[in-house]
Amino acid sequence: MRAIMGVAMAALALAGCQKEQAAPPAAKAVSLHAAMKGQIAPGADTLWNAVGETFEGGKSVQLAPSTPAQWDALGQKVGDMKQGMAALLAAPTVTVAAAGETIQGGGEAGAPQADQIQKRLDANHAGFVAKAQAMAAILDQFDVAIKARDVKAYTELSGNLDSACEACHLQFWYPDQKPIS
Numbered sequence: 001m002r003a004i005m006g007v008a009m010a011a012l013a014l015a016g017c018q019k020e021q022a023a024p025p026a027a028k029a030v031s032l033h034a035a036m037k038g039q040i041a042p043g044a045d046t047l048w049n050a051v052g053e054t055f056e057g058g059k060s061v062q063l064a065p066s067t068p069a070q071w072d073a074l075g076q077k078v079g080d081m082k083q084g085m086a087a088l089l090a091a092p093t094v095t096v097a098a099a100g101e102t103i104q105g106g107g108e109a110g111a112p113q114a115d116q117i118q119k120r121l122d123a124n125h126a127g128f129v130a131k132a133q134a135m136a137a138i139l140d141q142f143d144v145a146i147k148a149r150d151v152k153a154y155t156e157l158s159g160n161l162d163s164a165c166e167a168c169h170l171q172f173w174y175p176d177q178k179p180i181s
Helices: 002-017 032-049 068-090 114-123 125-148 151-173
Strands: 052-056 059-063
Touching (some): 032 114, 032 151, 125 151
8 A cells, every 4th residue: 555655646746846848839820922932933943944845056955854963953842842832731821921021913903912812812721722732742743753763754744733833823823814715
């Protein structure tokens, strides 16, 4: 009996000595503008520009990564984009622009304005998350193609990336845009 009482007293004493754990810090809203400008758009531009065709001296030249350094640089851009997407997906709130940030075309007549885009995001946060998850899945596929040094798969993914970007922009950034006919 004394042994049980001794163990119980020791447990109570230890419990009293432990510090109360602080509540985790509240998650902050993430700026879509900052993620797009800082990580996602520059990464997408790099991925798109790494493959294709250009003309030099009147001759067609195919562009594609060919050295380990070029592939590694593309892998780094994919990693940067994934980091930006992860922040957007993890955030309880996504704001189009933080206080003091001006989006592209902000204040220009006829251009999408942050408050308009924010209303669309707020009205369909689940739709935005679905678009971001689709983008993240494409970025995972880029990782595979880059590790395999597979130019053909990489090129196809560039088109998929463009489609994913455009689908999100059409829904949230400029849904009133008329298709080009």
